[in-house]
Amino acid sequence: MTAPPPRRIFAGHRVRQLRERLGLSQRTLAKRLGISVSYLSQIENDGRPITAAVLIALANAFPSEWGTVDAEEDTGLLVRTADAASDPTVGAEPMPEDAVRRACAQQPLLARRLVALHDAYRRTQDQLAMFDDRFASSGGEGGAPLPWEEARDWFHAEGNYVDALDRGAEALSVHADTLIERLGDAHGVRVVAQESADHAQRRFDPQSRTLAVDPSLAPESRRFLLAHQLVRLELADRIEAVIDAAPLRSPEARKLLSVGLANYAAGALLMPYAAFRAAAREVRHDIDRLRQRFGTSFEQTCHRLSTLQRPGAQGVPVFFCRVDMAGNITKRHSATRMQFARYGGACPLWIVHEAVAIPDRILVQLAETPDGVRYVSMAKGLVKPTASYLRPARRYAVALGCEVEQAGDFIYADQLELGGAHSATPIGVSCRICPRDNCDQRAFPPAGRRLEVDPDRRLTVPYSFR
Known part of the structure; x- marks a missing residue:
């Protein structure tokens, strides 16, 4: 026929x-x-x-x-x-x-x-990754997720975009320089610069309507805390509605989600969706130019780029994560095919680990995952200073990247050889699910693979697998 x-x-x-x-x-x-x-x-x-x-x-x-x-x-x-x-x-x-x-x-x-x-x-591959995450988080015992895991996974399931809050914050039209005035005029909140005995960055007293902000913080951090307090007051009903609809198991998870939603809305207030998305494309995602234009920190700007998922007006799909000195991923989201281990660390071959040790310097890398997809990664080590010698500074790195097909919109790709056969660094998600059999940095064998151990033959690791 x-x-x-x-x-x-x-x-x-x-x-x-x-x-x-x-x-x-x-x-x-x-x-x-x-x-x-x-x-x-x-x-x-x-x-x-x-x-x-x-x-x-x-x-x-x-x-x-x-x-x-x-x-x-x-x-x-x-x-x-x-x-x-x-x-x-x-x-x-x-x-x-x-x-x-x-x-x-x-x-x-x-x-x-x-x-x-x-x-x-x-x-099945997603389920295997989730099993690896759960195994790593519980020491191999399984069990219910912890409250912070519930809140974090809720954002991941929502694609790191909350439409009601994003549009609500964008509609407020409050300039970053008028946050104190808006808090006072609309809500009777008095803002004071004041250190606290417990080193709280922000402390709000609802009885006296007083908001105390740590004066040692950088200007962009103070602005973010002011924006956080404002959206908690202005968008309280929207935040509560989102929490009520979320399938969370514990009251602690609800409170953590409340904080996370207010942080999300604060970022949306300081970096309004349409203006920020247009600016990001204009400067080809140059983080330094964006943060100067919107008065935000390097990390805040990277995080906001990962939330540009509005239907019909998406930004360039990017991944974003934050990694501490021990290699733990403390923030993560991906609108690309790149996925992160939800517990523990990332692949040691990824440039973000080197960035932690070299603060205030941007590193770039072309990386390739086992599925053959190539990514342009940018990573920068950051230091959050404290007000006292007795309290060590926080040190970590943030990473932002896109698939190589989007490299034309990503300024950090300009100096990379994107098409070279050997120009990409082979990375994985987690050693437990990484299939690479020739990695010198492997920490432990992959799950579900048969080990082969030859006492008369020494490899970089003491086993092979198939």
Whole structure:
């Protein structure tokens, strides 16, 4: 039986909307898709249909922005089948594009089955990562998550974006220099610079309506604490509604989530979504230029970039994390395919560990995960000074990065050789789930693999596995 001819797809308005939303010129988008500017112009004006090759190129270049096609449409099936057929983690040769197109046209049921199996495979990998996280956090005993884990995982499940608070904070339109006046005029709060015996950075007395802020803090930290207090008062009902809808088990987790939501809203107040997103694209995510423009700290600015997930107006997908001197990941979120171990440390080959030891210097790295995806990473070591010699300064590093396909929007990629066969550092998520068999930095063997120990042969580690 002859297969029906492939349906002609005209979706120029979607391509044009995508390009304009991302602030790209036709020349830039055409280069990313591997087509000519004239061909792109014809597509945007529905003068020519979108071919399967261009659909695949769009899905590869913009996985989050082009992921809204209906999975039951021909276009959605083609994109998802191409994704499944090219996944390097399944241990088979990727299918060429023409074979993917033929499979979707001639055997759509088989293609949908391939997509379903690939989705199931990804879920099992996610479950394995979660098992590793839980095993590491409990010493191998399992058990219910701790309150701080509940609150942290809630943000991760929400994609690190809380629409009600983000829009509410953006609508306040309070300038950073008028926070004290707004607290006083609208809420009768008196702000005082005052040290406390317990070294609290911020202390609010609801009876006297007094907010005491540690005067030894940097200006951007003081502004953030003022913004935190303001949104707790202005957006109290929204914060409470979000908490009530969250499936948290303990009252401690609810309180921690309340603090986290107020911090989120404070960042959204100081860095309003639309203005901050536009500025980030304008300066190509240059953190120093952004923090100077918005009066925020380096860490606050990086964190805010990881929250730009508003539907229809997403920012460039990035990952963000904070790592302490012991290698523990104390903050983490990823809008990319990069995932972090939720407990314990990160791969020792990742540049963030070196950054901890070299404060106030930005380090960059091209890294590649076991699935073959390359990332541009920026990391900077930070020092939070204290007001007393008796209290050591806090030292840690923050890291921000994107997939190599987004490198044109990331200034830190300019000095890297992105396409070199050996220019990327091979990293993993956690030794327990990392499949690399030639890593000199491996701390322990991967779970579920059979160990091979040869007493007469010494490797970097005393075992191999298969």
